[in-house]
Amino acid sequence: MTKTERTNLRRGLGFISPWLIGLAVFLLYPIGASFYYSFCEYSVLQPAQWIGLANYRDLATDEVFGKSLLNTFFYAGLSLPLGLVVALALALLLNSGVRGMTIYRTIFFLPSLVPMVALAVLWMWIFNGEYGVLNYVLSWVGIKGPGWLNDPAWSKPALVLISLWGVGHAMVIYLAGLQDVPTHLYEAADLDGANWWHKIRHVTIPMVSPVILFNLIMGIIGTFQFFAVPYVMSPQGAPARSTYFFAMDLYDNAFPYLRMGYACAMAWILFVIVLLLTLLALKFAERHVHYEGG
Amino acid sequence: MQAKSPIAHLVIHLILLAGSVVFLFPLLWMISTSLKPVEETMTIPPRWIPSEWRFDNYRKAVIYQATEPEPYQFAPGDLFNGKLRVALYQRWPFLVYGLNTLYLCLLGVLGTVLSNALIAYGFARLEWRGRDVLFALTLATMMVPFPVTMVPLYALYRSFGWIGSFKPLWVAAWFGSAFNIFLLRQFFRTIPRELSDAARVDGCSEWNIFTRLILPLSKPALAVVALFHFMYVWNDFLGPLIYLTEQRNFTLSVGLQFYQSQHGGTEWHLLMAAATMIVLPVIVLFFFTQRTFIQGIALTGMKG
Numbered sequence: 001m002t003k004t005e006r007t008n009l010r011r012g013l014g015f016i017s018p019w020l021i022g023l024a025v026f027l028l029y030p031i032g033a034s035f036y037y038s039f040c041e042y043s044v045l046q047p048a049q050w051i052g053l054a055n056y057r058d059l060a061t062d063e064v065f066g067k068s069l070l071n072t073f074f075y076a077g078l079s080l081p082l083g084l085v086v087a088l089a090l091a092l093l094l095n096s097g098v099r100g101m102t103i104y105r106t107i108f109f110l111p112s113l114v115p116m117v118a119l120a121v122l123w124m125w126i127f128n129g130e131y132g133v134l135n136y137v138l139s140w141v142g143i144k145g146p147g148w149l150n151d152p153a154w155s156k157p158a159l160v161l162i163s164l165w166g167v168g169h170a171m172v173i174y175l176a177g178l179q180d181v182p183t184h185l186y187e188a189a190d191l192d193g194a195n196w197w198h199k200i201r202h203v204t205i206p207m208v209s210p211v212i213l214f215n216l217i218m219g220i221i222g223t224f225q226f227f228a229v230p231y232v233m234s235p236q237g238a239p240a241r242s243t244y245f246f247a248m249d250l251y252d253n254a255f256p257y258l259r260m261g262y263a264c265a266m267a268w269i270l271f272v273i274v275l276l277l278t279l280l281a282l283k284f285a286e287r288h289v290h291y292e293g294g
Numbered sequence: 295m296q297a298k299s300p301i302a303h304l305v306i307h308l309i310l311l312a313g314s315v316v317f318l319f320p321l322l323w324m325i326s327t328s329l330k331p332v333e334e335t336m337t338i339p340p341r342w343i344p345s346e347w348r349f350d351n352y353r354k355a356v357i358y359q360a361t362e363p364e365p366y367q368f369a370p371g372d373l374f375n376g377k378l379r380v381a382l383y384q385r386w387p388f389l390v391y392g393l394n395t396l397y398l399c400l401l402g403v404l405g406t407v408l409s410n411a412l413i414a415y416g417f418a419r420l421e422w423r424g425r426d427v428l429f430a431l432t433l434a435t436m437m438v439p440f441p442v443t444m445v446p447l448y449a450l451y452r453s454f455g456w457i458g459s460f461k462p463l464w465v466a467a468w469f470g471s472a473f474n475i476f477l478l479r480q481f482f483r484t485i486p487r488e489l490s491d492a493a494r495v496d497g498c499s500e501w502n503i504f505t506r507l508i509l510p511l512s513k514p515a516l517a518v519v520a521l522f523h524f525m526y527v528w529n530d531f532l533g534p535l536i537y538l539t540e541q542r543n544f545t546l547s548v549g550l551q552f553y554q555s556q557h558g559g560t561e562w563h564l565l566m567a568a569a570t571m572i573v574l575p576v577i578v579l580f581f582f583t584q585r586t587f588i589q590g591i592a593l594t595g596m597k598g
Contacts (some may be wrong), residue, residue: 008421011422013331018468019416027472029446108314109588114573117547165320263311263445
């Protein structure tokens with residue numbers, strides 16, 4: 001290394017020095033330790049004890065874990081595609097050149113600002129089987145609403161509905177993407193006699209597909225850590241564990257039960273699932289996502 | 295894509311208006327319930343607008359978990375030794391949850407902006423050996439979900455004796471975060487290199503280029519980072535749930551959850567008043583910073 005190179009290196013490391021600590025202490029060490037603990041019996045009160053693959057073997061037959069995993073897949077399978085469609089549809093409507101776009105945008109965005117705990121408490125009130133306003137409104141059209149959060153068949157769909165109320169964030173991202181689609185593409189489609197659906201299907205969606213992919217991946221990562229809302233509604237995932245999700249099971253094992261090694265094994269399974277789903281999305285993207293100039 | 299015919303415009307307006315009602319209603323219902331006398335919360339059909347506005351519900355929500363207060367005489371030293379906080383907590387618990395949350399927000403935002411600006415500068419505008427490898431490693435860590443590091447971090451903070459204190463909830467923010475480093479680095483790179491070169495020729499030190507040239511030019515990006523971190527801390531539930539052990543240290547989120555777990559199901563007017571007090575500051579903040587907010591979200595979404 002020459003003298004300048006050494007000065008440059010010292011200067012560069014000087015600027016990023018907080019990150020050298022942050023990366024090592026708050027990320028790399030915990031990642032390594034977590035992997036090690038996942039093969040241990042560990043309660044934090046006593047030193048970790050190596051037990052090999054026992055945690056992973058136990059997880060394979062843990063019914064509560066299986067239930068929480070199934071619940072999470074069910075919730076993700078409904079809320080991710082529905083959220084995508086609703087957010088994109090709202091963004092398309094807002095991008096159609098109607099007057100008052102910024103006002104509508106603010107209205108649709110506001111709910112996504114509501115802190116999770118407040119959101120959970122608010123919707124518990126709205127979904128209330130007896131005095132809830134939702135079932136009252138449904139009664140106008142002759143529907144006798146279910147018990148929602150008290151009914152194992154309806155508790156997860158209720159949570160999906162809540163998630164749709166928060167699509168404003170994704171909508172803003174789509175809207176920014178839509179505004180970048182060059183107008184000459186639509187003009188060309190007009191000349192070819194395309195109707196509005198053709199234009200959405202063959203111009204808009206391909207052009208915003210990278211944004212859809214980004215939102216989908218962020219959605220996968222977020223959904224598998226779904227915690228605050230169901231936990232506030234019922235820490236045990238009542239009724240009948242129908243709202244007991246992956247992250248709640250993990251939290252319960254780590255803190256109330258102090259089965260920290262077991263919780264680490266769960267965290268690594270979570271990591272692998274998220275990684276696989278992301279790879280799947282990217283694989284799908286290879287064929288269907290259109291990158292400008294690519 | 296522009297809609298052209300007037301009928302299309304009308305239809306779109308009707309859909310958007312209906313959507314607006316659906317999206318706004320829960321918030322209005324929260325506020326309406328929060329101002330009702332208790333007997334009007336549980337009626338069928340529901341009362342849309344309270345017969346009288348019970349602003350007193352808000353006072354009740356603030357003092358709800360109050361304990362028998364010990365007599366208290368203010369002394370200036372109590373600002374720092376925690377006695378004032380205990381006295382306030384015994385009288386107005388929800389106020390103390392709010393102060394705790396604000397304290398964490400301020401420390402977190404300050405640390406996040408300072409550390410990430412410094413780090414991103416090192417990655418964006420300096421050339422040094424190993425930089426790109428380290429940056430790639432930084433990006434890779436973004437894929438790791440929080441639960442993976444949750445247990446070892448708890449063990450680490452426990453060995454520092456930090457459990458039950460605020461430290462686990464703000465210290466890490468002073469050492470950078472991959473996402474913010476990425477965001478600021480992208481922004482710093484859009485500032486023309488010639489500006490730095492000219493300053494260097496004039497004998498400006500690297501530190502002065504950073505503080506006097508790059509930082510002032512990056513205010514919009516720094517505002518995005520600050521705003522998002524504020525929202526994150528205000529919202530955070532899992533962190534405070536794990537680390538805070540004493541009720542007087544609770545943040546608004548855990549405070550409301552605790553309240554709901556103890557008294558949920560009956561006193562909806564007070565719960566809604568408490569929820570409104572958590573939501574309203576965020577909405578006010580949004581209205582003052584709307585442009586930064588919307589641009590920030592678009593910016594973070596565009597990296598895909």
